[in-house]
Amino acid sequence: MTVYAEENGVLKFHGSRGVTTVAAVGLVSASLLLGCAKEDDARADPPSPGPKAPSITQAATATATAGTASIAGKVSFVGEAPVASALDLNADPVCASTHDSPVMGRDVIVGADGGLKNVFVYVQSGASGDYDAPDAEVVLDQKGCVYEPHAVALQVGQTLNLLNSDSTTHNVHALPEENKPFNTSMPIPGMVIPKTFDETEIFKVKCDVHPWMSSYVGVFDNPYFAITGADGSFKLSGLPAGTYTVAARHEMYGEQLLEVTVGDGEAGEAAFSWGG
Amino acid sequence: MRTATPRGLHRFAVVAACCTLGLVFAGGLVTSTGSGLAVPDWPLSYGTLNPPMVGGIRYEHSHRLIAGSVALLTTALMLWAWRREPRRWVRALALVAWVTVLVQALLGGLTVLLLLPTAVSVTHGGVAQVFFTLMCLLAVVTSPRWLAARAAEPSHADVRAIGIVAVACVYVQTLLGAWMRHTGAGLAIPDFPLSYGRVAPPFTSAGLDMVNAVRTRTYVLHYLDSIGPVAIHFAHRAWAAVVLAAIVTLLVATVRRHGQSRLFVGLSAMAVGLVCAQALLGGLTIWTRKSVIPTTAHVALGSVILATAVVHAVIYRRCTTLEVDRAAATAPVSRGAAHA
Numbered sequence: 001m002t003v004y005a006e007e008n009g010v011l012k013f014h015g016s017r018g019v020t021t022v023a024a025v026g027l028v029s030a031s032l033l034l035g036c037a038k039e040d041d042a043r044a045d046p047p048s049p050g051p052k053a054p055s056i057t058q059a060a061t062a063t064a065t066a067g068t069a070s071i072a073g074k075v076s077f078v079g080e081a082p083v084a085s086a087l088d089l090n091a092d093p094v095c096a097s098t099h100d101s102p103v104m105g106r107d108v109i110v111g112a113d114g115g116l117k118n119v120f121v122y123v124q125s126g127a128s129g130d131y132d133a134p135d136a137e138v139v140l141d142q143k144g145c146v147y148e149p150h151a152v153a154l155q156v157g158q159t160l161n162l163l164n165s166d167s168t169t170h171n172v173h174a175l176p177e178e179n180k181p182f183n184t185s186m187p188i189p190g191m192v193i194p195k196t197f198d199e200t201e202i203f204k205v206k207c208d209v210h211p212w213m214s215s216y217v218g219v220f221d222n223p224y225f226a227i228t229g230a231d232g233s234f235k236l237s238g239l240p241a242g243t244y245t246v247a248a249r250h251e252m253y254g255e256q257l258l259e260v261t262v263g264d265g266e267a268g269e270a271a272f273s274w275g276g
Numbered sequence: 277m278r279t280a281t282p283r284g285l286h287r288f289a290v291v292a293a294c295c296t297l298g299l300v301f302a303g304g305l306v307t308s309t310g311s312g313l314a315v316p317d318w319p320l321s322y323g324t325l326n327p328p329m330v331g332g333i334r335y336e337h338s339h340r341l342i343a344g345s346v347a348l349l350t351t352a353l354m355l356w357a358w359r360r361e362p363r364r365w366v367r368a369l370a371l372v373a374w375v376t377v378l379v380q381a382l383l384g385g386l387t388v389l390l391l392l393p394t395a396v397s398v399t400h401g402g403v404a405q406v407f408f409t410l411m412c413l414l415a416v417v418t419s420p421r422w423l424a425a426r427a428a429e430p431s432h433a434d435v436r437a438i439g440i441v442a443v444a445c446v447y448v449q450t451l452l453g454a455w456m457r458h459t460g461a462g463l464a465i466p467d468f469p470l471s472y473g474r475v476a477p478p479f480t481s482a483g484l485d486m487v488n489a490v491r492t493r494t495y496v497l498h499y500l501d502s503i504g505p506v507a508i509h510f511a512h513r514a515w516a517a518v519v520l521a522a523i524v525t526l527l528v529a530t531v532r533r534h535g536q537s538r539l540f541v542g543l544s545a546m547a548v549g550l551v552c553a554q555a556l557l558g559g560l561t562i563w564t565r566k567s568v569i570p571t572t573a574h575v576a577l578g579s580v581i582l583a584t585a586v587v588h589a590v591i592y593r594r595c596t597t598l599e600v601d602r603a604a605a606t607a608p609v610s611r612g613a614a615h616a
């Protein structure tokens with residue numbers, strides 16, 4: 001059984017300061033080289049650095065109502081995990097040259113302890129109320145011709161910054177059904193394009209220049225969502241007492257639902273598993 | 277001067293038809309490699325005629341360059357025919373081909389700008405087949421053999437009818453194939469010739485669980501959230517049997533009615549052979565998990581089968597005499613051969 005686990009266990013976003021610099025450089029070069037920076041596509045002012053590098057759960061708790069309950073657990077893969085194969089990056093010499101070791105496919109990443117990575121876990125129903133979009137911005141980076149991270153989650157109205165950290169061309173082709181689909185070229189290294197979404201859904205983002213590049217974006221209308229780390233764990237916190245339908249969605253295996261009831265201050269549990 | 281069809285016009289039409297087959301292959305490559313949106317702008321590519329030829333851009337931009345060249349060839353063919361071709365309907369055919377290639381270019385641009393909506397992409401695929409067939413027809417009807425041909429044998433209604441039915445069946449199949457490709461359903465059934473180990477796959481949402489279990493466990497393919505792609509995919513497989521039946525019937529009828537005609541029997545036998553080869557390529561597409569070359573060859577061979585069926589029908593009409601024609605030939609005012 002071959003198991004591929006990524007080196008850094010937790011999904012982390014790149015520091016916003018780095019993003020700011022890259023965005024500024026990108027903008028300047030964009031306006032100098034192309035003069036095509038449409039207000040719609042490229043932001044007028046670079047993203048302001050947040051107080052600290054936000055992680056998904058931090059972003060989520062930031063706007064949560066005064067709830068004190070939480071739901072945590074693990075998404076497991078039972079049985080023999082599929083063997084990840086190395087991506088062939090040779091179609092673009094720039095891509096191949098940015099990696100010293102083979103880059104493995106990321107469809108299914110099972111940790112040594114059977115945790116399934118990159119699963120969206122979110123409150124599908126039970127959360128009522130209006131949740132303002134957090135100010136923290138989320139970054140989907142194109143780095144070494146792969147998306148970092150492979151899965152990102154954000155709230156309706158929250159800003160997703162598409163970033164090209166490579167010195168080659170990418171196109172960002174988003175395939176939502178509820179939100180507006182788009183296909184944007186990002187030919188300039190350091191370019192940043194901000195996007196926001198109005199509807200709840202999980203959709204695929206791909207690059208058609210580099211067909212191996214794919215990523216999933218989860219947009220949620222409440223702040224109770226997470227993406228599992230390498231150990232398959234997740235935690236939804238700041239929940240008011242109540243009964244929730246918690247969904248786990250994986251790109252390869254689909255969706256599972258669980259009903260969980262938590263009281264104030266309680267730590268509820270949810271376990272999902274695929275395979276077997 | 278429109279005295280006689282120039283020999284050069286025929287040769288030029290043959291070259292143009294061959295280039296068009298290359299264009300169909302190049303267009304097929306774009307979808308097979310998933311490069312349809314590697315260049316987000318149109319008609320320029322990243323604002324230039326010379327984008328970096330890496331990854332998917334190579335396929336998409338090459339397709340545009342080849343398409344531009346074929347459009348130029350078609351324009352030249354149309355102008356040449358317009359000046360020198362004596363038969364009005366051949367000039368009209370050249371004009372129709374020219375208009376088709378322009379419409380096709382617009383559809384290609386539209387499908388890029390609208391982010392590959394299924395309807396537009398399928399239409400772009402469907403018009404490609406029509407355009408290739410038109411180019412083949414132009415090559416055939418300008419050939420010396422066509423011009424010298426005589427309506428030697430009596431025309432049989434059954435052969436004519438089956439010929440037209442076969443053309444329709446093949447064209448429907450190319451549309452089903454395009455629909456399957458542009459909905460990403462090419463591996464919605466991952467085994468061949470069986471479908472999820474059965475003669476027919478499940479079509480109910482209850483069967484979806486079984487489908488997804490087999491997909492993810494046995495084939496390591498992503499789950500489907502509806503059974504729709506399986507149905508589309510299976511329609512293409514089931515219709516293949518209809519196409520085979522139609523083409524074999526055409527061969528049988530042709531042999532029965534015109535067993536002595538090497539041309540008719542040869543063309544219909546060729547169609548049967550091509551359909552069998554096509555079934556094999558379809559299987560290869562599945563067995564290699566949509567490996568680019570067999571998948572694209574399957575698309576191109578589909579065009580060749582359609583053109584063969586159409587050419588068979590057209591040559592049959594040219595080289596056989598209808599009852600009405602024979603009646604007309606004996607009437608005081610003869611139709612004459614000049615405009616055949």
Ligand SMILES: [Cu+2]
Pocket residue numbers: 145169170171207208209210213
């Ligand atoms: Cu890319």
